[in-house]
Amino acid sequence: MTPEPVLSRNFDRLDAQSLAGYRSTGGYQALRKAFELGPVAIAAEVKAANLRGLGGAGFPTATKWGFIPATRKGPVYLVVNADEGEPGTFKDRYILERDPHALIEGMLIAAFTIGCHTSFIYIRGEYVRPWRIFSAALAEAEAGGLVGDHVLGSDFAHRIIVHRGAGAYICGEETGLISSLEGYKGWPKLKPPFPAIKGAFGQPTVVNNVETLASLPPILLRSGAWFAGLGTKSQGGTRLYSVSGHVARPGVYEAPVSITLRQLLDRAGGVPGGRALKAVVPGGSSAAVLRADEIDVTMDVDGLRDAGTMAGSAGVVVMDDTTCIPEALYVVARFYAHESCGQCTPCRECTGWIFKICGRILAGKGVPTDPDTILDVARRGTGTTICAFYDGAIGPYISYVEKFRAEFDHHIRHGACDVRPGAPASPLTGATAH
């Protein structure tokens, strides 16, 4: 399946957190090579690699870098989005904790390419252990001459500032993240201007995801063509799939993006306990859900888009046949209602109302028009907001209702669940009784 691990190559090495350990595996050789290649050749290699952003949007990385104006006044900034928060996703935590130098090396390569001398890494506030481990690795890199006034003894100066979040999903949206970095509440900013033109502190800024940056050292060490060859025509490489929910072996699985969802679930041991698969969220909770008969799709950006969903953050959440879909939507809708930043009226209001409707359906007080109301409210809000948060929220709203309509109708008609009519057997194995 994966002939050799690329992004997870150091995950099981206990010494990879240390500079010596990382160096013993060829660490920081890619940075050396980057200095030989120069910015233009690096960008060409990354373009050839077909690397697409692995935080959620799937935007081609080299193209994003290319938006930085060639002539500019003042500094350009690199901001690392380590505000991992998409429900069902935990792979960036693995990189921060298990291979922090791969990220630092990737940051230095990206920074050198775009001519950036100060970068920021925005780590979600709850990630205390990842922050400690990354900070320790950074201190070692500084002491080792890898970060500072003369990176690897060159004329290239670079400093990295670690910035911690304070609890807000919206700060994973790149302009919300910039607002938060600047010391404001994490309200996304209207685009244009895009961050590449006017980003952090009003300067041209590239915001890249942790995994995206950690992909750079292997690309430079091998080649862009090699990385591209691991994936599909439009997306190169492997990526880290976070698999959770009703699977035998939840965890991070590295696989080429050409892997099918069925193959990925098999690697994670499938649905345990002799139960059947019911539904899978393929790319974090904002991705439309897939039914059990829809899992023969490739997990690349275009493959999942063609299947009516999205690759997103590659957070795969598996639901077996004991799952009550209206309840799952209630949980998801609660999240979006809680995390809507409140800036745009359609998002603030629609996420709140849909959560309330889901609540009354679960409470046995739904009315027959509720499923259509959810669909209507979901569709009216889309495309009317500053950022993609609401467009993400409608992924689950619409797909859960459309694909499992009968369950919603049953709840409304009978005031009870037909999937799990009995009370949970154990307080820790059952979900909400309703």
Add this chain to the structure above:
Amino acid sequence: MTGGVAAPGPPRTPPRFDDAQLAEVRRLQALYPEPRAALLPVLRMGQETWGYLTLEAEAYVASLFGLAPAHVHEVVTFYTLFYRRPVGRHVLAVCHNLSCSLRGAEGVIGYLEQKLEVQAGETTRDGRVTLLRVECLCACEVAPMMQVDDEYLGELTPEKIDAVLEGLR
């Protein structure tokens, strides 16, 4: 989502930083291209010092940045990790998002509510523990999970929860 029931505490003194902390404030303000970017780190330092952030604390921090208190208030109220009311000596934050729900988060919360004799959002009478429901902490591979102060703890069972509670003083 901040603590619900006020925990008893010592009489409050006005929230102020000491000289070393003020030096740290100035260092942070100089670290960034614009001093305001230090607001979140300084508010965190304030919370670590004072336990939670009162309106008085917000006004004090605002004065260190030359900001109106309202501008600090809108930041404090935006983020879940800033507490505006007292919390217990320990905070248990249980994830109730999708993967954890599928693997029994509601059971975990119910079990903790029963053991601690509080509802989620409240603090125990002795000020020992605040129990919170939180959104995805991105450790779904060990669902159901919670954050116990700084540490993540997953694959929760009644036995594991009992052991954790036992260790909290």
